[in-house]
Amino acid sequence: MRLLVVCLGNICRSPMAEGWLQARIARTPALAGRIETDSAGLGDWHVGHPPDPRAITTAAAHGIDISGQRARQLQASDFRAGTLILCADAGTLQQAQRRGAAATVAGLERMLEWAGLAPPFDLHDPYQGGRADFEAVWQRIDAAGERMIERLHRELGA
Structure with a gap:
């Protein structure tokens, strides 16, 4: 199985979620x-x-090194069977749906909603904010991540 986290520019939310x-x-x-x-x-x-x-x-403060990641753009090849694409917010989800309309993927959903967190399901973009905004996003990713691990256990029979 492949998990792909998508946000607007791939330098804030999605790399933190990928690292987590x-x-x-x-x-x-x-x-x-x-x-x-x-x-x-x-x-x-x-x-x-x-x-x-x-x-x-922010990731380093929580023991995770994401410094080696490099931003990349969502490609047509990302829409393939066995891939679960988890989007940071509704706008990202809508654009991803348009790009992959004819593709077969395991799923294309908002990350926080797929995780089973309570609304709001949009992961705030901290880019225009400060350290506190990045930490707030990390806390949401952490909460969602724990739920995602539980769901993956159930779905994969692990």
Whole structure:
């Protein structure tokens, strides 16, 4: 199975979520090696760049190194069977749905909704904010991530 987290530019929300998921899945014996994680952005503005320094700092404060990630744009090849595409917000979801309308994917949903968190289901974009905004996003990712791990256990029979 492949989990792909998508946001607008792939330098804030999706790299933090990818880092969280990658680290947690690696520490979960029943899931490790069974799930590939990745992230992408809708736009191409940051392709090849590392995550925003505030995202790197926030993840590092929680013991996760995302500094080696590089932004990339969502591609047609991302829409394939076995891929669960989890979007940061409703706008990202709508654009991803348009791009992959003819594709076969395991799912295309908002990340927080798929995780089973209570609304709001949109993960706020912290780009225009400060450290507190990035930390608030991290806390939402952390809560969603724990629920996602539980759901993956159930769905994969792990």
